[in-house]
Amino acid sequence: MRRKGNCRTHHQPRSRIMAKQDGTRNASQPALQVIVLGSGGGPQEHNVTALLVRSIRSGWGRGSIVALDAGVHLSAITRILEETQPSGLGAEIALPHVLESGPFKGMEIHSPSASTNAAHVTKHLIDAYLITHPHLDHISGFVINTAGLPGTRPKRLAGLPSTISAFKTHIFNNVIWPNLSDENNGAGLVTYTRLVEGGSPALGEGAGKGYLEVSDDLTVKVFSVSHGHCMERHTHRGSTSSSRFGSMDISAMPSPRGVQGSNAASGPSSIFRPSSVGHTSGVQERESICVYDSSAYFIRDSISGREVLMFGDVEPDSISLSPRNIGVWQEAAPRIAKGNLAAIFIECSYDDSQTDDRLFGHLTPRYIIQELKALAEEVETARQILVKLKPNKKRKRELEEANRRTNRATARAGGDDGPVSPKSIRPRGGSGSASVPSENGFDSPHTGTPATEIDFKEYESNMTPASFTSPQKATHPLRGLKVVIIHVKEKLNDDEPARDTILNELLAHERDAELGCDFIVSKMGQSLMF
Template sequence: MATKSAFHVIVLGPNGGPREDRVTGLLVRSTSMKWTPGSAVAVDAGTLLAGIIRLLSQNSHEFQNEKGLVVDGPFEGLELPYRTPEANAAHIFREVIGAVLITHPHLDHISGLAINTPILEAGSGPKPVAALPSVLSAIKNHMFNDVIWPNLSDEDGGAGLLTYQRLVEGGNPRFGLGEARGYVRACNGLLTKCLSVSHGRCKQRFHPESGTHHRIGSAVFADQLMLPSRAISVDHTDASFYSPARSPRLVPSNPKEPVLAMVESSAFFLRDHCTGSEIIVFGDVEPDSVSLEPHNRRVWEAAAPKIVAGTLRAIFIECSYNDSIDDAYLYGHMCPRHLVSELKVLATKVLEASDASTGGEKKRKREDTRFSEAGAEQVSPRSKRTQSIAADKERRSEPPAEAQNSSAVVDEQPDAAKDEPIDDAPDVDEANALDSARWANLNPLPLAGLSVYIIHIKESLSDGPPPGDQILRELQAHGEEAHLGCEFHIPNPNEGIWI
């Protein structure tokens, strides 16, 4: 199985708390690079060394020979040079992990990075930490700041164990060619591109001198010592913590009242340099239907052509709660009904991308589709997808004129304006308004062949079945009703995922 796969993913931390030893953390590598130095990237680091040690301890009996070659389990194929799981975990962090990608600066995504970084002193150089500028600003000013934790970075006179790599939101067009345009190196064998998404809302107050934002209720002393951070801090004085429903106003009626702001998170596109295959790893994210600044649609628009081309293999995305949660208590997270609604938007974008790829050959494709349904064995799955979707798109009415004009206006904006956040939230829940019955008879379905792995499940710490069991059942039921065609999975942390 591994020999046919482009990606090897190890889920170190599958959950979103409250246990501190299993919070978010993944390792990703290209199978073309084997287990060579700098061949893996960590995506988030709530759990890092602790997760590696746990997995190595559980699979220690799988060493095949005296060289320490692992023949099964999540670290299959890795030669471990030491006897103990602890020493081998330190080796993996120092030498095998080439960089750490951080989706957003919440503790359950960065705490392992802080605690683990001192062991890099015995390594060969600073470890790159790559993220959006706002994320790195928060980490720099509020964690590695010689107050919360020593400054272990190579900036501002720090120890030099970490080096910050500030990513261009949406990709850097100066790098890459063709389909890899905008991608930058993540580690040996992997490229990455980062898009901003919303992880709920918080209150902020603008500081007129520094041009920054800070926590409501801060003392004057904090105002005077304001660090140049773009990070958003949270007011804990009322019940509005990340609630998407309790603070509906973008502009306060009272000038002294704080303005609501988006909590920025990220979606990383990871591209295998050898095959061109890709996966997407989301940080914490909320549905566009409740967001102050809907950003998910941009991710789906970028992903759809890759699904049509057959290069996007999997999505790792959070689904923290089951459907019993009310929207007012999502706190910037997903539940099954909202995740499937988001995937319905992706399915619609796939239809549009497939139609665009067929050009003026819709009629011929429609005829070919009828033929392929009679003799399916003569047509490849990818060809069937294009033909069936094209025929279905032809039967649907064209979008309204105002939608076409709106798209044209966006295209005419200057480059600087294109990078600004999109805050034109729809008046209705676009995802739920989609009529998935219009693609119900397609063969294959729009998201056929796509695997969706669920991470960041909130643990209940109570008797009874794991929360993921109900979440998975609800996702599968919603997905079948929506005729998506994708497969939902809850990762097993004791097994590697080959994609």
């Protein structure tokens, strides 16, 4: 999905920049920008879920921005530019002009018209659209915009196979909307990218393993999560079935992380259980409950290694028929422990007054805290593993001294065997080995093998000073993590705005939980840097 930018702000060869950045990233320098185009979850159609993500060092080059959902899109970009472009463009202020404020600060514009400039952003700067799930409030802007802005290359629509299948079957089907895709004799304005659940096994290396490139400097990894289940009871025939949801037998599907399988067909996953309907004409009938698939994206700046995690609509594991959030938390935890994952965008559709039977696959503040507690436990485990792998300074000195003693002793023992690389020497018998006190009080032999040194350096380069915490239970295990709330459903009455209630409830829960994360309730037109 990589495309060359045409106006990168730097001119150094990319490999040199990456090499420099990998080892010397300044944690205080933001690496990623997120622009909130739509922060709500309805019912207002002008403010439904849509985010833009870009690597700050990439500048505003062609294809440099990636969209995460597009419930709204072009109209929201237009509105932001209307509010942030200076007046007098083309008169007192010469064109082209580089914007000096607002979310698009630093971007060059060529017209006094905000809608012309917004069309340029959509047409040229945004190539890839990452879709969390095919509900209308996450896709309608993309669907409507794409027909009106033909360019010279197709838009990349990326999602889980179930999401792509839903687009093919239910959106770009020449009934609901023309087939804009490049499949089945479509118009060719959209090309589908089916993402591999849990990451592409053969792509990327090191901390970027499994990540797929979606712009010059952004890579992504997707996980499926659950977003409620349908209220109807279906009867499915045989081992493969075709309900109107296109469900199929998950027993034939690979199960992510040992939990319920995700469905590769269009629509929700099915969890089958024996039916009371019984057997007719030798065909087994089984009832199933359909669990809706949504997804969570890790989006990574490949220059700095900084990441954000963005959830689509999602329900709590504690009441899900197919709990899958824990798998995402296990993936996120080492990234938080190492200081690479800066923010989590997660939905909070309702305040705590919403009862469990009316959640419809969504979260409330009490469940966000419950989920974050599960994350915090995983982070503490990840930190303990890192601390065990990473000796403290005193222990490092002891190990280095032991290493030197080992090498000297072994070199002496080697006699006249000629020059030997210290790294290839193994201590002979007991004479060359050195013992250092181990953490459990027992002496353990340390042979100073190259593997020990390499592992040590690798972990050191991945860690920021903030992550050198003690292995004891931390009081604020998620300190420094930003939790950005999206998909708030407005109540549209004269009560306190839902976003205010939700923030107050989150802060009240946080006073008890002491997780240490910062909560931000997102707002349309907001720009966030991480």
